[in-house]
Amino acid sequence: MQLTINNQDYEVAADPDDMLLWVIRDTLGLTGTKYGCGAGICGSCTIHLDGEAVRSCITKVSAAEGVAITTIEGLAMLSDDGEEVLHPVQQAFVETQTPQCSWCMSGQMMTAAAFLASNPQPTDEEIDAAMNNNYCRCGCYARIRTAVARAAEIAQEGAA
């Protein structure tokens, strides 16, 4: 079957019932998307399907056929001269020095990116609600809040 990930087409031999997470990680080697529970609870495996945040550990690969898949590897852009330009969310997570071990952070950033795309100027309460379903065992929650608010600012500055 054919998958489109980060604007690139991949031909994969997968069972339609295989979970997307493992096709992305193991079959295709895009290991930036992480596994934490396999049960849709921790959020480590969050990716975008057509811009919407989904948990790839409980999403069948068949559901991703013909859909634009974005993973953490595809969040940054390349500038015209080939330089990697971080997404505002990635910039903000670095600027605020949010990640510790960072195992949860691909999922946090993909969740935040989809959320900010739909709500570019969120309130603190909206950030809390949007980010509340991603675990961070290293306990970076206070910084994640700051980082998401900061990402919204960076995106605004960029758009202005």
Added chain:
Amino acid sequence: MTDKTTNEKQKSTRKGVSRRRFLLILGGGVGALAVGAVAAGPTLVREGRLAMNTLFLTGDAPGTAPPKAPFVWFQIDADNTAHLYIPKIEMGQGIHTALAQVAADELDLAWETVRVHQGDAERGFDPALIFTFGSTSVTALYQPIREVAAALREMLRSEAAAQLNVAAERLVPVGSAFMVREEGGDNLLEPPITYGQVVAAKQGEWKTPETTSRLKTSAEFRYIGRSIERVDLRDKVTGRAVYGFDARVDGMKYGAVARPPRYGATLKRAAAGTAGSLPGVIAVVIRDGFAGVVAETRAKAHAALAALELEWEGGTNISQAEIEAMVSIPAQGGTLIQRVGDVEANGGGTRVEAAYRVPMASHAQLEPQAALAEVDGDSVTITTSTQSPEITRDRVAAALGIDAAKVRVVPAYIGGAFGRKTGIDVGAEAAILAKGAGVPVHVGWTREEDMMYGYKRPPAVNSLWASLDADGRVTAIHHELASADILLNPDIGAPILGRILGTDPLAAGGSLILYDFPNRRVVYHHTPIPVPTAYWRGLGSFPNTFAIETFMDELAAAAGTDPLDFRLRYKPEGALGDRFERVLNAVAEASGWRRTPTDGRARGLAAIYDRGTVCALVVEASVENGQIRVHRAWCAVDPGLVINPDGAANQVQGSIIMGLSSTLKERFTVENGMAAAQNFNAYPLLTLAEAPTIEVIAINSGDEPVGGLGEPVVGLVPAAVSSAIFALTGERLRELPFTLA
């Protein structure tokens, strides 16, 4: 002057580092200066072991063989890049950045020339040194790294002086380069000569300096003490960083291992059954006490386990109630571990007493155990998230029946550990499967496996009583504790020590009463359980601090004294007491302790001395819809010298969140000899909306780092929360996780 010299001498003896006995191994090809630095005597390994085995002799004394393994490795290339190979593993604590700051400062590197790498066996690092645990990395390596970096700087300076034909004193380091000071003046002459140029133009052998180079004073630091950006974050936010679970190699397959239905059960008999003929299955590997499957995908490997024919024997069918009965304080017995004055003779006043209980907990680090094994003839390479490459190496060697020298362990980034990434070794499982199947095999535990079969935080019970005289003064205090094992777990350490010492020294950590009460006594009860328990962030200091500090609040209430004033009155003697006072005052000031909190909220306080660090925490809590809610937290920490204030703050913030998760949510239970919870649905963690805002006050109390920051704060959280709820409602919460009456 004399005083200062004695002082410095003591300092260096205490660290076990003799300055003149460094040995520099010079290497590298043309146009590069590669230097591995070795301390004379396996000092650092010894120091590390000593830290872990405090209070007793291991019988595993360090050898006296001449040193050959480096503890730090520098390489300066002709293009002026400075590569630093760091012998500690990055698991989110920022250790690669902090140690690079220390090295770059003394070597006067321009930060943008620095590239940090994980030191591994490739460069001859001793895997024992890489063991990353117990918040000891900075304190153990600070001084030796500075000394070798300074030596290297002086080597570069004298070589540059020779090349430029000027006196070495005229060369001023300006960041990966020297400039020449004008003769008889202060101006620096253009152009600078870079370290890379010096290295490229070097003819012949480098010579190591005869004398110890001068180290910078703290006023001269340019990186130490600054919140330098973490060196690992760019790779982490782009998904490029490789963790043990991400390790890959061409042709690799996936392994799964059969697990027992009960703790302690062993495999009596195993047969492949129909597993071998299932789709995608490459090999079924059965050997003594082990059965596993290698398949094209993880899902297929796990599915095939169900088709194996397995017979388990032995093990436990223990219940939670039985565990709680085992971990309890008997009427008598135990091992006396602290005696100050005479508690019996002075315990006749008004009695205050209380008992506290801490349940088992899962580490729940988000990256489960994972390793990739590649077997090549009689050697094997293991890429894995491990805190201890040494333990992994030895277990892989034992599992394959090969010499440890044939095992190469590549430490990858760790996706959270908290004590969980050592022991019960997935590296050995991957090695057995790779050898059996004849292909490289990756084994990544599922969350269910990690939660069910990883060892747990030992459950503990603490009971305290104190006697107060008519004026509310504490005349005596008695502390008794019972804990399941950490170091005495046969999978972790040496059970025999329990018989020698009568304690598990790691579970006893933090149980001594440091407050200046005239009569003090602590008694330890060794209460092992048939469920694997071991290291969990903070070790014994988590339950022991919860108990002692909550009891301090109870005593303050009984004495009718403010909990802050009460602690100040009984602060430890001497310099430690001064440090206590400083953190207590700092946190009181930041939190507005003396002012009344917002309506419906109350504050609680707790303090600790642990692993060289002194910390005090204030939390502000309320009760909403019958639930405890912590809104704000303030924490003052004094680890001696703070290398990276923002990194320090991150460690403290993380500790508070993890501590709060234990305080409000986590309880790991066992039914019928096996974990009751298998995944986060039955074992939820604290979430973002439940997290307080946190302010960290980092205090420098000296010229060198003396304590770690990864662990001391965790145990403060339940004590401060319990005290806040008492202040708010009058209810005392003494059992984790807290539930309101």
